[in-house]
Amino acid sequence: MKALPPGQKESDIFPRFGLPKYANRFPKELKKIRFSIGGDVEDFKISEDLNSLPRVNQISDFHCVTTWSKLNLNWSGYKFNDLYRTLVLPKVKNEITFVVLKAQDGYKTSLPLQDLMNQNVLLADQLDNQPLNLEHGAPIRIIAPDHYGYKNIKHIDRIDFYTKKQIVKQGFLSFMDHPRARVAYEERASKGPGILFRWLYKFGINGTIRDFEEAANEYKAKLQSTSKKSS
Numbered sequence: 001m002k003a004l005p006p007g008q009k010e011s012d013i014f015p016r017f018g019l020p021k022y023a024n025r026f027p028k029e030l031k032k033i034r035f036s037i038g039g040d041v042e043d044f045k046i047s048e049d050l051n052s053l054p055r056v057n058q059i060s061d062f063h064c065v066t067t068w069s070k071l072n073l074n075w076s077g078y079k080f081n082d083l084y085r086t087l088v089l090p091k092v093k094n095e096i097t098f099v100v101l102k103a104q105d106g107y108k109t110s111l112p113l114q115d116l117m118n119q120n121v122l123l124a125d126q127l128d129n130q131p132l133n134l135e136h137g138a139p140i141r142i143i144a145p146d147h148y149g150y151k152n153i154k155h156i157d158r159i160d161f162y163t164k165k166q167i168v169k170q171g172f173l174s175f176m177d178h179p180r181a182r183v184a185y186e187e188r189a190s191k192g193p194g195i196l197f198r199w200l201y202k203f204g205i206n207g208t209i210r211d212f213e214e215a216a217n218e219y220k221a222k223l224q225s226t227s228k229k230s231s
């Protein structure tokens with residue numbers, strides 16, 4: 001049996017998951033890959049140019065901060081490292097240290113550039129050899145297996161590269177956002193010991209899964225009925 005990181009439990013299911021606030025917000029574009037680059041580098045867009053990067057396949061484990069882990073997921077996509085070195089670095093004037101990622105559903109997160117440059121960080125567009133579905137981040141998402149799920153942003157819309165650290169989350173819930181959120185060190189939250197949050201978060205899992213499922217089902221039914229009308 002594989003050893004799990006501290007405080008994690010294996011899950012049979014791989015639910016659509018996130019902060020309840022995002023359950024009812026959906027991406028507009030599920031098929032065409034297109035996102036913006038900006039911040040302290042000149043703005044530009046990335047779409048077909050991704051095809052110039054080598055495609056990589058990766059089997060990795062996924063760890064949500066609320067303690068469920070799904071093992072051996074089969075992703076395919078591009079290394080963030082390749083994206084940065086090949087497509088972004090030519091536009092960089094001053095040394096980049098910090099990255100802010102934004103999603104089509106309004107979700108936002110950040111990581112030090114150093115963490116995203118790990119060889120196992122992907123911009124994934126396929127799971128089990130199929131294009132990503134609505135649940136798991138269509139059309140393209142981050143997979144950073146060494147970091148909790150909340151850094152693995154789905155439906156990427158924009159990636160901003162900065163020379164200095166930025167404030168990304170403010171207000172009451174900002175304590176939930178650890179700047180690195182490394183699974184091996186149980187960096188669950190920015191304040192307080194990780195072990196405490198194991199217990200706090202656990203209680204919310206089932207309700208969150210249900211909320212996300214219901215919202216996605218409604219959304220998919222709506223998509224279907226509008227596509228029928230237009231055909």
Ligand SMILES: Nc1nc2c(c(=O)[nH]1)N[C@H]1C(S)=C(S)[C@@H](COP(=O)(O)O)O[C@H]1N2
Nearest residue numbers: 015016017018022064103107136149153154
């Ligand atoms: N755009 C977006 N990305 C997101 C989230 C979200 O709600 N919206 N939730 C995060 C959290 S908390 C987790 S655990 C993972 C869940 O990924 P999954 O829905 O593919 O299981 O997505 C992360 N990325």
Ligand SMILES: [Mo]
Nearest residue numbers: 064065149150
């Ligand atoms: Mo999560």
